Amino acid sequence: QKEVEQDPGPLSVPEGAIVSLNCTYSNSAFQYFMWYRQYSRKGPELLMYTYSSGNKEDGRFTAQVDKSSKYISLFIRDSQPSDSATYLCAMSEGSNYQLIWGAGTKLIIKP
Amino acid sequence: IAGITQAPTSQILAAGRRMTLRCTQDMRHNAMYWYRQDLGLGLRLIHYSNTAGTTGKGEVPDGYSVSRANTDDFPLTLASAVPSQTSVYFCASTEGWRMNEKLFFGSGTQLSVL
Numbered sequence: 635q636k637e638v639e640q641d642p643g644p645l646s647v648p649e650g651a652i653v654s655l656n657c658t659y660s661n662s663a664f665q666y667f668m669w670y671r672q673y674s675r676k677g678p679e680l681l682m683y684t685y686s687s688g689n690k691e692d693g694r695f696t697a698q699v700d701k702s703s704k705y706i707s708l709f710i711r712d713s714q715p716s717d718s719a720t721y722l723c724a725m726s727e728g729s730n731y732q733l734i735w736g737a738g739t740k741l742i743i744k745p
Numbered sequence: 746i747a748g749i750t751q752a753p754t755s756q757i758l759a760a761g762r763r764m765t766l767r768c769t770q771d772m773r774h775n776a777m778y779w780y781r782q783d784l785g786l787g788l789r790l791i792h793y794s795n796t797a798g799t800t801g802k803g804e805v806p807d808g809y810s811v812s813r814a815n816t817d818d819f820p821l822t823l824a825s826a827v828p829s830q831t832s833v834y835f836c837a838s839t840e841g842w843r844m845n846e847k848l849f850f851g852s853g854t855q856l857s858v859l
Contacts, residue, residue, distance in 0.1 A: 642785065666845045677749075677835050677850025678788075722787065729843035732803060735787035 637661055640723055640736030648744050653710040657723035657736045660704065664725040664734075667699050669708045672720045672738065681721075682708065713743045747771050749851035751836050757857045758826050766821045766854050768836030774849070776839045777819040778803075779811060781832040782853070788835070794819055795842040826858045 640657045647653055655669075665686055670678035682697040684690045684706075690697045696709040706725075710717055723736040752767045770777065779791040790803030794813040808830060810822045823830055834854045839846040 638787070640787075670848075675852070677837070677852050678848070679850065680847045683847065724788075726845040729845050732790050732844055733788075733848075735789070737785050737787040 636737075637734050638723060638725060638736045641739055642737055644740040644742050646742040646744060647713060649713060649715060651713050651743075653708075653713050653717070653741060653743075655708040655710075655721050655723075655739050655741065657706050657725075658704055659706075659725060659734075661725075661727070661734070662701070662704065663727045664701075665728060666726045667697070667706050668724045668733070669695075669697055670722040670724060672722060674719075678722055715743045715745050717741065718743045748849055749836055749838060751834075751851035751854050753854060754852070755855040755857075757859060758823075760827055760858055761825050764823045764826055764856070766823075766834055766836075766856070768819045768821065768851060769817050770819075770836075770838045770849075771817065772838060772840070772849065773816060774838035774840050775816075776842050776844075776846075777813065778837045778839075778848070779809070779819070779821045780835045780837060781805065782835060783832050791821065791834075793844075826856075828858045830856065831858045832856060 638659045667684045669682040671681045672678040687701045694711045698707040720738040722738045724733045749770045778793045780788045792811040794800045836851045837848045
């Protein structure tokens with residue numbers, strides 16, 4: 635069993651829909667949670683960074699961490715075709731620990 | 746602003762050949778990393794360097810070597826390539842040395858070993 639599980643998709647939704655992307659994990663020591671967005675043939679770029687539990691909002695994006703369930707989510711409101719990309723979750727126990735990555739979910743926003 | 750530059754963009758390599766993937770950053774970041782990305786497996790850390798002159802092993806270091814002679818350059822060498830090293834390779838950097846900092850990635854090198 636992988637430490638971090640992520641549905642590979644693709645997830646296809648119409649423009650304007652609310653998108654929910656999720657990762658589950660097994661290591662209860664993870665404290666730092668990140669979402670990266672990766673466009674085709676490009677490197678990932680950081681989208682959201684969360685420490686411990688709770689919600690964090692940035693524009694149309696909301697990151698949610700539920701440590702009790704070992705589950706993190708990324709919500710995208712008013713989705714746009716430009717949001718079409720692969721979304722990677724990553725998590726870490728702390729500053730001296732390597733990031734552990736999910737395999738990514740491919741998201742397609744249909745105009 | 747260039748950020749991280751990787752070369753080549755893609756390469757087809759015969760098994761057994763030696764290959765060096767180049768990575769240069771212009772952000773004066775302290776730490777640099779090499780990852781490989783394979784379908785269904787996510788990113789896996791190969792080697793890293795917290796500062797010039799030091800390197801460390803990641804999750805999948807076998808068959809790869811790195812050097813960090815200066816702040817800006819972090820080449821990855823495959824001494825004798827094997828087909829299982831077919832992958833997309835990403836170089837990345839962080840401003841500080843903490844592994845959970847924001848990563849800045851290059852655009853990747855698609856490597857096929859035949």
